[in-house]
Amino acid sequence: MKIGCIQLNVRFGKVDENFERAEQFIRKAAQGGAEIIVLPEMWNTGYALEKLSELADENGERTKAFLSKLAQELAVHIVGGSVAIRVGEEFFNTMYTFNKEGELVGEYSKVHLFRLMDEHLYLQAGDKMNRFALGDIEAGGVICYDIRFPEWLRSHALQGAKVLFVPAQWPTPRIDHWKTLLQARAIENQCFVIAVNRISRKVENFNGQSMIIQPWGEVLWTGADDEELAIIDVDFSIVDEVRTRIPVYDDRRPNLYEEVVKS
Numbered sequence: 001m002k003i004g005c006i007q008l009n010v011r012f013g014k015v016d017e018n019f020e021r022a023e024q025f026i027r028k029a030a031q032g033g034a035e036i037i038v039l040p041e042m043w044n045t046g047y048a049l050e051k052l053s054e055l056a057d058e059n060g061e062r063t064k065a066f067l068s069k070l071a072q073e074l075a076v077h078i079v080g081g082s083v084a085i086r087v088g089e090e091f092f093n094t095m096y097t098f099n100k101e102g103e104l105v106g107e108y109s110k111v112h113l114f115r116l117m118d119e120h121l122y123l124q125a126g127d128k129m130n131r132f133a134l135g136d137i138e139a140g141g142v143i144c145y146d147i148r149f150p151e152w153l154r155s156h157a158l159q160g161a162k163v164l165f166v167p168a169q170w171p172t173p174r175i176d177h178w179k180t181l182l183q184a185r186a187i188e189n190q191c192f193v194i195a196v197n198r199i200s201r202k203v204e205n206f207n208g209q210s211m212i213i214q215p216w217g218e219v220l221w222t223g224a225d226d227e228e229l230a231i232i233d234v235d236f237s238i239v240d241e242v243r244t245r246i247p248v249y250d251d252r253r254p255n256l257y258e259e260v261v262k263s
């Protein structure tokens with residue numbers, strides 16, 4: 001299956017321009033044969049947290065209409081990264097996923113807000129999982145800082161996800177954490193990890209290095225440190241093979257650690 005990863009150079013606070021450029025890349029990815037297309041985190045606004053009252057998408061309506069229309073027209077699944085949305089007086093960092101029929105199959109608001117960049121001062125946290133299917137592919141999705149919480153990704157894997165999508169705006173100074181954590185999440189959950197980071201060179205500092213990692217831990221692709229569209233072939237059938245070879249899920253001892261994980 002071909003995955004189109006859009007390592008978008010998100011323009012800070014320039015919502016219309018970001019929509020226009022996202023559309024160009026989505027069309028290009030579909031023309032190039034991508035069957036699942038993935039965008040990065042907060043691609044409508046960038047980290048313009050102080051301007052959310054002007055910029056955030058009201059109930060996510062614009063984003064949902066945009067992604068649904070393109071998914072249906074181009075007959076591609078779209079894991080729509082995430083966008084800043086407004087619901088009443090509150091703001092969320094929300095990921096929408098549409099299948100190739102244009103139906104909304106996943107809606108998820110980032111659960112772990114990143115305090116180092118003041119997200120908790122501007123955003124509300126979500127409180128729901130993000131499990132969905134794209135055709136016969138069982139998937140889950142989390143956002144950026146969420147990857148520092150292995151139990152959260154494990155919960156998605158335990159609920160059947162065989163591929164985890166991770167849109168992000170992960171800053172350059174901690175890019176080694178990004179790479180190591182993503183690889184660990186793929187190996188420990190024996191699943192594919194498809195992680196798309198953004199680019200920014202001006203107000204912010206994000207240098208891409210998106211990754212596709214297979215369940216044995218092998219890195220199939222690492223993005224450049226500039227804007228890029230990559231179309232990468234993956235074979236999801238190897239998940240079951242890896243899980244049979246080292247039967248981690250059967251060997252778990254949840255009765256021993258459940259209380260520790262919950263506390």
Ligand SMILES: O=C(O)CCC(=O)C(=O)O
Pocket residue numbers: 114117143144145146148169170171174177
């Ligand atoms: O955990 C990190 O170091 C980066 C997280 C982050 O930038 C985010 O969640 O937006």
